[in-house]
Amino acid sequence: MPPVFAHGALRLYLLALLESGPKHGYELIKALSERFGGTYSPSAGTIYPRLGKLEEEGLVATQSEGRRTNYSITPAGLVELNSRRDELAGVENDISASVRRLADNLRQDIRANMRGLRADLAATAEAARSTIRAAGSTTVGSPAGSQAGPRYSREGDRRLREAEMLVQAFRDDIRVELRRHAGSQPVTPVTLETVKTVLDQARISIRNSLTG
Numbered sequence: 046m047p048p049v050f051a052h053g054a055l056r057l058y059l060l061a062l063l064e065s066g067p068k069h070g071y072e073l074i075k076a077l078s079e080r081f082g083g084t085y086s087p088s089a090g091t092i093y094p095r096l097g098k099l100e101e102e103g104l105v106a107t108q109s110e111g112r113r114t115n116y117s118i119t120p121a122g123l124v125e126l127n128s129r130r131d132e133l134a135g136v137e138n139d140i141s142a143s144v145r146r147l148a149d150n151l152r153q154d155i156r157a158n159m160r161g162l163r164a165d166l167a168a169t170a171e172a173a174r175s176t177i178r179a180a181g182s183t184t185v186g187s188p189a190g191s192q193a194g195p196r197y198s199r200e201g202d203r204r205l206r207e208a209e210m211l212v213q214a215f216r217d218d219i220r221v222e223l224r225r226h227a228g229s230q231p232v233t234p235v236t237l238e239t240v241k242t243v244l245d246q247a248r249i250s251i252r253n254s255l256t257g
């Protein structure tokens with residue numbers, strides 16, 4: 046896969062992020078991740094060496110705040126940034142192209158994974174139907190006047206309630222996970238598309254099992 050940033054582009058983009066005010070390393074990593082819509086998140090090993098180089102060149106200054114180190118752009122860094130505004134615009138265009146490319150790659154991965162999931166769900170549903178058919182065949186010779194009808198009605202009601210409870214529990218669990226995630230960072234387009242894809246496939250598989 047092509048590199049996300051061309052040579053020297055990340056260094057310039059870090060200066061641009063610091064123009065709005067001082068930030069510590071994690072804030073810069075988070076800002077980059079958000080800019081890429083969650084499709085890319087740089088590692089600490091990528092960010093901190095570049096920040097250290099910018100400090101050596103006098104373009105960034107540091108200030109300790111407890112266990113954190115805040116980075117801020119210096120007057121020399123601002124001069125550097127202003128002299129390269131056209132180049133920065135090109136970096137923004139490259140980022141937009143990278144976001145589209147990474148999102149396409151993720152969508153392809155999701156589709157590939159969903160094909161495997163569909164196959165697994167279809168096999169599971171068919172196995173369940175075979176088990177039910179086999180169980181049903183054992184009641185064909187039951188004596189006339191038996192209580193098979195009411196018994197199966199009660200069993201069907203119990204299974205319906207159990208299925209509804211499973212759906213409700215799944216809904217509640219996913220809502221909790223989504224809200225917990227959204228409390229620390231925004232839900233990305235990739236996450237939203239994954240949720241849609243998985244739920245659509247689950248819906249199709251369940252409907253197929255109902256009509257099978």
